[in-house]
Amino acid sequence: MKTFEQELSHLSSLITDMGGMVERQVALAAAAVRERDADAAEQAVKADREVDALERECEQFIIRLLALRQPLAQDLRQIVAALKISGELERIGDYAKNVAKRSLVLAHLDAPFATAGIGHMAELVQENLKEVIDAFGAGDAEKAAAVWRSDEAIDDIYNALFRELITYMMEDARNITSCTHLLFIAKNLERMGDHATNIAEMIYYAARGEPLPEDRPKGGAAGYAPGAEERP
Amino acid sequence: MKTFEQELSHLSSLITDMGGMVERQVALAAAAVRERDADAAEQAVKADREVDALERECEQFIIRLLALRQPLAQDLRQIVAALKISGELERIGDYAKNVAKRSLVLAHLDAPFATAGIGHMAELVQENLKEVIDAFGAGDAEKAAAVWRSDEAIDDIYNALFRELITYMMEDARNITSCTHLLFIAKNLERMGDHATNIAEMIYYAARGEPLPEDRPKGGAAGYAPGAEERP
Numbered sequence: 001m002k003t004f005e006q007e008l009s010h011l012s013s014l015i016t017d018m019g020g021m022v023e024r025q026v027a028l029a030a031a032a033v034r035e036r037d038a039d040a041a042e043q044a045v046k047a048d049r050e051v052d053a054l055e056r057e058c059e060q061f062i063i064r065l066l067a068l069r070q071p072l073a074q075d076l077r078q079i080v081a082a083l084k085i086s087g088e089l090e091r092i093g094d095y096a097k098n099v100a101k102r103s104l105v106l107a108h109l110d111a112p113f114a115t116a117g118i119g120h121m122a123e124l125v126q127e128n129l130k131e132v133i134d135a136f137g138a139g140d141a142e143k144a145a146a147v148w149r150s151d152e153a154i155d156d157i158y159n160a161l162f163r164e165l166i167t168y169m170m171e172d173a174r175n176i177t178s179c180t181h182l183l184f185i186a187k188n189l190e191r192m193g194d195h196a197t198n199i200a201e202m203i204y205y206a207a208r209g210e211p212l213p214e215d216r217p218k219g220g221a222a223g224y225a226p227g228a229e230e231r232p
Numbered sequence: 233m234k235t236f237e238q239e240l241s242h243l244s245s246l247i248t249d250m251g252g253m254v255e256r257q258v259a260l261a262a263a264a265v266r267e268r269d270a271d272a273a274e275q276a277v278k279a280d281r282e283v284d285a286l287e288r289e290c291e292q293f294i295i296r297l298l299a300l301r302q303p304l305a306q307d308l309r310q311i312v313a314a315l316k317i318s319g320e321l322e323r324i325g326d327y328a329k330n331v332a333k334r335s336l337v338l339a340h341l342d343a344p345f346a347t348a349g350i351g352h353m354a355e356l357v358q359e360n361l362k363e364v365i366d367a368f369g370a371g372d373a374e375k376a377a378a379v380w381r382s383d384e385a386i387d388d389i390y391n392a393l394f395r396e397l398i399t400y401m402m403e404d405a406r407n408i409t410s411c412t413h414l415l416f417i418a419k420n421l422e423r424m425g426d427h428a429t430n431i432a433e434m435i436y437y438a439a440r441g442e443p444l445p446e447d448r449p450k451g452g453a454a455g456y457a458p459g460a461e462e463r464p
């Protein structure tokens with residue numbers, strides 16, 4: 001029989017594995033959009049089943065852990081955070097799958113727009129994902145807070161992309177369908193960034209027992225007009 | 233000191249209250265879009281803080297419950313489901329807030345499009361939300377499965393709306409900005425429906441100890457082209 005410490009460490013590695021898998025899925029989805037790589041798109045879609053399976057494994061492991069040990073205080077907060085984080089990761093994977101699927105549709109359309117911006121957003125999302133998973137592994141509340149703050153850069157690119165894509169649509173009606181898909185891809189990436197900040201909040205709370213003290217800076221906070229979606 | 237039964241029933245009423253609050257929030261957001269009612273929009277935005285507060289209350293109550301009682305088997309599954317459901321409800325509330333905010337932007341634009349379809353989608357989302365919360369209260373797996381199946385109708389309206397809005401954009405470039413906001417509003421409603429099906433899956437699993445046996449029917453399953461976002 002394993003010790004409780006060993007079980008907590010197994011839980012931590014389940015989350016880390018899941019994070020790594022989702023990170024790769026995001027990279028594949030971004031390559032699919034940037035390089036019209038149908039192969040990468042299919043791999044990103046397929047990876048989603050593994051991510052879902054890992055989420056279920058986490059949940060079952062956590063339920064067993066709660067039933068057999070009676071964890072208290074910080075351990076309990078940590079375990080509940082792991083459950084919620086696995087849900088957030090599953091959601092990010094889901095968005096990556098959606099991006100990959102849209103890239104397959106885009107491949108049939110003439111859409112040379114905004115792929116640099118989307119590539120840049122995807123890189124930042126991957127970076128934040130990596131950092132936040134590292135912060136989880138290390139129980140590092142400060143590192144989590146840094147990820148949370150840096151989401152603003154992703155929002156800024158999203159807002160710029162939104163405006164850019166609208167102008168392409170206005171210039172030529174033939175761009176509308178492809179730019180709409182690109183808008184949704186950009187929005188999906190922006191949401192992935194939001195989910196990474198949710199994870200950061202959970203890590204902070206699990207480590208400190210209190211929520212992050214600040215209001216998150218919002219990219220393009222000046223207005224809702226550019227289409228930015230806000231998280232509280 | 234309360235009995236464990238009383239505590240479980242308190243948890244159940246927390247979720248039910250949260251569900252009712254989110255349902256009202258969706259109704260307000262829909263009214264804001266349909267009737268350009270800035271007052272309803274502001275109420276929907278304001279309600280989000282209460283929803284967030286209820287989610288935190290749920291989480292804290294659950295952590296206490298896990299620490300003090302050592303619930304097992306179905307009770308434990310039920311409690312973990314409640315934690316996850318409160319997260320899904322918070323997400324739906326978030327989307328409702330986003331819809332309300334966009335309605336304020338739309339009020340300044342000339343956008344007489346698609347509001348009937350959006351109103352219809354919102355009604356179906358409210359109905360599914362109500363049904364799924366009832367299913368939770370009653371622990372009724374069959375009722376949950378029915379909600380899960382009926383999400384297809386919401387997807388169908390979304391796909392029709394998507395096509396409709398694209399045509400308005402193509403007809404006149406001056407429609408592009410407002411139709412893009414309407415597209416995101418429709419997408420937000422479609423995602424709310426998805427979150428209601430997630431809740432249905434959680435209720436089914438908590439009650440039966442196994443996942444829903446079928447693959448969910450997808451509205452407009454024929455293609456990804458219309459912009460439908462899929463959940464596994």
